[in-house]
Amino acid sequence: ATQEDVFAVAEEVLGEAFARFSDKAVSPAPFRRIPYAQAMLEYGTDKPDLRNPLRILDVTDLFEGTSFAPFRGKTVRAINVPGCAARPRSFFEGMLQFAEGIG
Numbered sequence: 001a002t003q004e005d006v007f008a009v010a011e012e013v014l015g016e017a018f019a020r021f022s023d024k025a026v027s028p029a030p031f032r033r034i035p036y037a038q039a040m041l042e043y044g045t046d047k048p049d050l051r052n053p054l055r056i057l058d059v060t061d062l063f064e065g066t067s068f069a070p071f072r073g074k075t076v077r078a079i080n081v082p083g084c085a086a087r088p089r090s091f092f093e094g095m096l097q098f099a100e101g102i103g
Contacts, residue, residue, distance in 0.1 A: 007030070008029075008030075011030060015029060032050065041056065042055045055079070058076070060077075069100075069103075070099050
C-alpha cells in the first residue's frame with residue numbers, strides 16, 4: 001500500500017466514525033495535505049490547527065539594511081496579528097526589550 005492508500009482509508013474511516021458517533025464533522029475528503037517543511041515554516045508545528053488563521057510570515061526583506069542588531073543579516077519571521085497596532089507604545093517597547101535580550 002502507498003501513503004495515499006493509507007490516507008484514503010483514514011479519510012473514509014474518520015468521516016464515517018464522526019458521522020456515526022459524534023455531533024462534530026470532519027473536513028470532507030481528501031484532507032488538506034501540507035508538506036512538513038511548509039507546515040513548520042508557516043505554523044511552527046507539523047500538526048497545525050488550521051482553524052487558527054495566524055501564520056508565520058517571512059519579512060526579512062522589510063528589514064534589509066536595518067541597524068537593529070537582532071535582525072541585521074538574519075532571517076526575520078513574524079506573525080501578523082490583526083488589531084495589534086492599536087496596542088500602546090509600552091507594549092512594543094517591552095517586545096523590543098525582549099528581542100534585544102535574546103540577541
